[in-house]
Amino acid sequence: MLGRLFNNRSNEQLNSHQNSSINICHTMNNMNSLNTGNNIIEDLNSRTILYGTSNPILPININLSKFRLFIIQDKGELMVKNNFKIYYDSNITTTNNGTTTNKNKIDYNIFQFLEIMFGNSIHHDFQSNETIKIHNLESLQFTLISKHFNIKLSNQKKNLKFAIGLIIPCSIDLISTTITPNWQTIIHYLSIFQSIFIKNHLLNYNNYLDISIFYKNFIKNLKNLIITPRLLPGLNFINNNFFLKKWCFEINNWIEIKDGSKPCLVNGSKFLLTLLTIIQTVKYQLINNNSDEFIRIIIMASNSMVATKLIFILNGILPFNLKINQLNDGNIELKRDTTTTTTTNPISTGTHNDNQYHPPSPPTPHPMKKGWEIPKTPSKSITTPSLMTPCKSLIIQPNSSTNSSIPTSNSMSYLSSSLSSSSTNSSSTIFSNSLTRGFQYLQNWKNSTNNGNTGDVISSGSSFKTPSPGLEYDDYPWNSNHNGSINNNISNGYSTGSNMNTMNNNSIKFKKIELNSLNIKRSTTTLFKINNNISKNGIEGKDKFSQEFNDLMNSDIDYNYNYDSSKSVSILEIPFDDEDQEDSEDKDYDYKKLPKLCGYVQDYLPDFHIQACPNSQDLESKIISSMKNSLTQFNKSKTFLISLRIREIKEIQLTKNDEKRYTSSIRKIYYNSKPNLNYLNQDNYTKIEILFEKIRNLFKQDENDEEINKIRDYLKNL
Amino acid sequence: MAFTITLAHFCDKHGPRSIMCTQTTELSQMDQSTLPDFSKESYCKSCLLIYPKSTKGENVTTLRTEDTKTNHAFVSTQYSAIKFRVLNSIVRKCLSEEATIYDSKPMFFGDENRGYSMTQSFKIKDLEARGSERRYSFIVNCDQEHQVLENWDLIKDSILVMIEYLQKSSLKIELENSKNHEIYLRGKVQHSKSLIEMLKDDELFLKLHLWNSKLLRKLINK
Numbered sequence: 001m002l003g004r005l006f007n008n009r010s011n012e013q014l015n016s017h018q019n020s021s022i023n024i025c026h027t028m029n030n031m032n033s034l035n036t037g038n039n040i041i042e043d044l045n046s047r048t049i050l051y052g053t054s055n056p057i058l059p060i061n062i063n064l065s066k067f068r069l070f071i072i073q074d075k076g077e078l079m080v081k082n083n084f085k086i087y088y089d090s091n092i093t094t095t096n097n098g099t100t101t102n103k104n105k106i107d108y109n110i111f112q113f114l115e116i117m118f119g120n121s122i123h124h125d126f127q128s129n130e131t132i133k134i135h136n137l138e139s140l141q142f143t144l145i146s147k148h149f150n151i152k153l154s155n156q157k158k159n160l161k162f163a164i165g166l167i168i169p170c171s172i173d174l175i176s177t178t179i180t181p182n183w184q185t186i187i188h189y190l191s192i193f194q195s196i197f198i199k200n201h202l203l204n205y206n207n208y209l210d211i212s213i214f215y216k217n218f219i220k221n222l223k224n225l226i227i228t229p230r231l232l233p234g235l236n237f238i239n240n241n242f243f244l245k246k247w248c249f250e251i252n253n254w255i256e257i258k259d260g261s262k263p264c265l266v267n268g269s270k271f272l273l274t275l276l277t278i279i280q281t282v283k284y285q286l287i288n289n290n291s292d293e294f295i296r297i298i299i300m301a302s303n304s305m306v307a308t309k310l311i312f313i314l315n316g317i318l319p320f321n322l323k324i325n326q327l328n329d330g331n332i333e334l335k336r337d338t339t340t341t342t343t344t345n346p347i348s349t350g351t352h353n354d355n356q357y358h359p360p361s362p363p364t365p366h367p368m369k370k371g372w373e374i375p376k377t378p379s380k381s382i383t384t385p386s387l388m389t390p391c392k393s394l395i396i397q398p399n400s401s402t403n404s405s406i407p408t409s410n411s412m413s414y415l416s417s418s419l420s421s422s423s424t425n426s427s428s429t430i431f432s433n434s435l436t437r438g439f440q441y442l443q444n445w446k447n448s449t450n451n452g453n454t455g456d457v458i459s460s461g462s463s464f465k466t467p468s469p470g471l472e473y474d475d476y477p478w479n480s481n482h483n484g485s486i487n488n489n490i491s492n493g494y495s496t497g498s499n500m501n502t503m504n505n506n507s508i509k510f511k512k513i514e515l516n517s518l519n520i521k522r523s524t525t526t527l528f529k530i531n532n533n534i535s536k537n538g539i540e541g542k543d544k545f546s547q548e549f550n551d552l553m554n555s556d557i558d559y560n561y562n563y564d565s566s567k568s569v570s571i572l573e574i575p576f577d578d579e580d581q582e583d584s585e586d587k588d589y590d591y592k593k594l595p596k597l598c599g600y601v602q603d604y605l606p607d608f609h610i611q612a613c614p615n616s617q618d619l620e621s622k623i624i625s626s627m628k629n630s631l632t633q634f635n636k637s638k639t640f641l642i643s644l645r646i647r648e649i650k651e652i653q654l655t656k657n658d659e660k661r662y663t664s665s666i667r668k669i670y671y672n673s674k675p676n677l678n679y680l681n682q683d684n685y686t687k688i689e690i691l692f693e694k695i696r697n698l699f700k701q702d703e704n705d706e707e708i709n710k711i712r713d714y715l716k717n718l
Numbered sequence: 719m720a721f722t723i724t725l726a727h728f729c730d731k732h733g734p735r736s737i738m739c740t741q742t743t744e745l746s747q748m749d750q751s752t753l754p755d756f757s758k759e760s761y762c763k764s765c766l767l768i769y770p771k772s773t774k775g776e777n778v779t780t781l782r783t784e785d786t787k788t789n790h791a792f793v794s795t796q797y798s799a800i801k802f803r804v805l806n807s808i809v810r811k812c813l814s815e816e817a818t819i820y821d822s823k824p825m826f827f828g829d830e831n832r833g834y835s836m837t838q839s840f841k842i843k844d845l846e847a848r849g850s851e852r853r854y855s856f857i858v859n860c861d862q863e864h865q866v867l868e869n870w871d872l873i874k875d876s877i878l879v880m881i882e883y884l885q886k887s888s889l890k891i892e893l894e895n896s897k898n899h900e901i902y903l904r905g906k907v908q909h910s911k912s913l914i915e916m917l918k919d920d921e922l923f924l925k926l927h928l929w930n931s932k933l934l935r936k937l938i939n940k
């Protein structure tokens with residue numbers, strides 16, 4: 001049969017290229033290689049509390065220059081030599097005078113796998129208009145994703161067959177860590193390429209600058225999705241008290257030090273309470289975006305350590321089924337980290353004796369700094385009180401003076417101006433139909449890059465480097481002296497010394513919660529197969545399957561004959577041979593995708609639901625732009641923008657009215673030291689209040705595992 | 719979530735065919751996925767689901783494994799009566815519309831109408847087959863794309879061990895046979911031949927059914 005000849009031919013073609021295949025795995029040191037850490041600030045402490053491992057997270061190495069996008073038509077002319085027409089190829093740049101140049105030296109020709117991609121031309125697939133395919137081209141060590149679509153032009157009889165091909169330079173082993181966790185993004189961009197192509201290029205030949213721009217944007221987004229380590233939620237629910245204790249400890253600290261609560265004296269601010277109420281309300285949308293709403297929690301912070309702790313706190317109530325009772329089986333190591341120093345100031349337990357840690361640059365001068373001594377070198381000292389110490393006793397008061405770098409009024413006006421591009425303030429045209437979505441994207445994308453320069457350039461400057469760990473940069477505008485009138489009654493009563501004393505009382509208990517190391521096997525995007533699929537003799541993974549299957553093949557099968565008279569069917573009933581053993585086993589065979597939540601990053605990442613990043617001039621415009629983009633996939637786009645410096649929580653919401661219009665709203669949920677209770681879910685507010693009460697009580701008495709377990713139960717039912 | 723696992727074959731006589739399709743049903747509805755007796759006229763040994771000799775005369779058409787823990791039953795039949803059209807078209811797509819490479823590596827395709835499939839195709843050497851080899855494919859299909867993608871490794875490895883076993887064992891048996899003098903005659907005559915013959919295992923399809931059922935059970939448990 002012709003079909004078979006064809007198949008064999010493809011096979012040989014592939015094999016003949018085996019020798020010249022590019023070996024992507026060996027390009028790890030290439031400049032274009034991805035590795036973790038470009039945008040991520042992390043140290044041993046952050047890694048353990050955010051990602052569940054004290055080891056550096058394994059980087060995924062993919063060579064960015066080996067990505068390739070192309071748009072092809074299958075003309076269906078079997079006997080013609082040039083059956084395929086290439087419309088676009090990201091590897092070829094067309095200059096103004098029409099000459100083409102190859103950007104990268106790539107050792108393969110697209111034509112060699114077009115037949116594989118399109119399939120057998122003799123048997124047309126008329127069944128569907130749009131098909132998605134994934135091919136693994138092992139000899140070239142890449143994965144080919146293709147989206148196929150048919151177009152019927154009014155002046156032509158037959159459907160035209162097109163496909164967009166995307167080459168991702170990763171072998172089959174990496175599919176589960178690179179491609180499947182980011183599938184939505186990949187599919188989304190393929191749709192955008194498709195829309196732009198149909199709208200702009202199908203009938204008129206012109207340059208493909210629009211597609212090129214989106215392609216670059218796509219690569220950048222995908223890169224960030226692949227290299228950014230994702231938070232590991234759910235550690236509070238496992239049967240090991242270390243994390244939960246650490247979590248309660250950090251909450252208690254935050255309430256006392258940041259929110260300024262003092263036992264019996266002062267009810268602190270409700271900042272953390274408000275924030276956790278919000279998280280509680282949207283937690284399911286943060287974990288899986290099955291809803292029609294895309295939610296972002298963005299913490300603007302200049303101090304990565306404070307932001308990291310806050311994210312650790314938020315992460316703690318997110319529902320995520322880790323299914324690791326295995327922790328107790330010793331498969332996941334939980335051991336004391338001997339490199340850690342104990343400090344009496346619990347907030348600055350961040351330790352930086354980790355090799356990965358880069359010494360921070362000197363802190364950026366801040367308008368509010370006078371009156372406080374700024375340590376010249378990062379302080380690792382145990383006894384030196386950090387700048388944190390004095391401020392902990394105070395009620396946090398937002399400094400809404402003009403000294404704040406981003407005054408609220410300013411950011412409000414930014415949003416309205418960016419939304420009022422066409423008609424009214426509250427509603428504007430985003431796209432006329434699905435095909436022009438791409439344009440909206442392009443527009444938004446241009447806006448975001450034109451406004452205030454590109455983020456990449458900014459991030460390389462020193463202004464966003466981590467400040468000294470001893471310096472709670474985000475806090476010192478909150479300190480007493482400048483807002484004296486409000487805080488007088490309390491701040492005057494405490495000297496630094498007496499604060500230290502109260503701290504030490506707590507520290508006696510706190511000391512027990514040292515930084516431990518936990519080494520969950522994971523990548524940036526996924527949990528690895530958790531090794532509970534190890535059989536008794538230590539064989540794991542596929543080998544274990546192989547052994548089980550061999551056992552099955554060599555066994556005698558039990559079966560009974562059964563006759564279903566109502567249906568006149570003769571059935572062989574074959575019982576499972578393993579009903580007793582098999583239960584939870586193998587449930588975690590696969591890589592488990594982690595939700596798109598991350599810690600402190602240098603540049604805002606539009607695809608993540610939770611993140612902390614430094615404020616910058618164009619941050620809000622970037623956020624608004626990405627929110628608009630979300631409306632092409634979701635009906636609502638909501639961002640909770642948290643400014644640590646001015647202690648403010650803003651909710652920005654875009655709601656799609658129809659395909660063309662959306663409505664925007666901004667409201668302040670936390671402002672002027674007070675939550676706006678009208679905007680908060682009362683039930684959740686109460687629930688978090690009770691949680692805080694339980695945690696506060698925990699630290700009033702001796703450490704008690706029973707109480708910890710009660711908190712876990714409470715969290716589970718939250 | 720409705721996973722099916724199909725063992726498909728490109729029959730020398732009949733083209734792309736489903737040999738065995740394993741489906742998941744709820745216990746309460748399991749009688750709906752059984753298959754009444756059907757005409758075997760358009761089948762040959764190569765493409766027919768063959769039951770052990772001991773059941774001869776009973777006209778068995780259905781293999782079934784019940785699982786009270788998950789409240790499901792796993793049912794294997796020659797083809798799926800419920801999803802016949804869809805799965806039949808997927809089998810054709812896999813074995814003749816796509817440019818399939820028989821390297822047992824996964825390939826994925828899908829659309830809204832026919833769901834999403836991971837296929838792993840392979841060849842078994844047999845001198846009595848056209849071109850001295852027979853071509854098969856395991857097709858795991860589900861209506862939800864993310865279910866297939868998120869269980870990629872579980873599905874891939876579970877299927878791969880079957881393929882590796884079938885290839886290894888059949889080769890061993892083929893080598894033993896070739897020591898006989900028959901080899902002279904063989905290779906000149908083409909016969910249709912069942913996998914149970916090539917593997918010398920009367921209960922082969924029962925075992926494959928049980929293995930598929932285990933995979934389906936794991937997929938439910940997740």
Ligand SMILES: [Zn+2]
Pocket residue numbers: 729730731732733760761762763764765766910
């Ligand atoms: Zn046949």
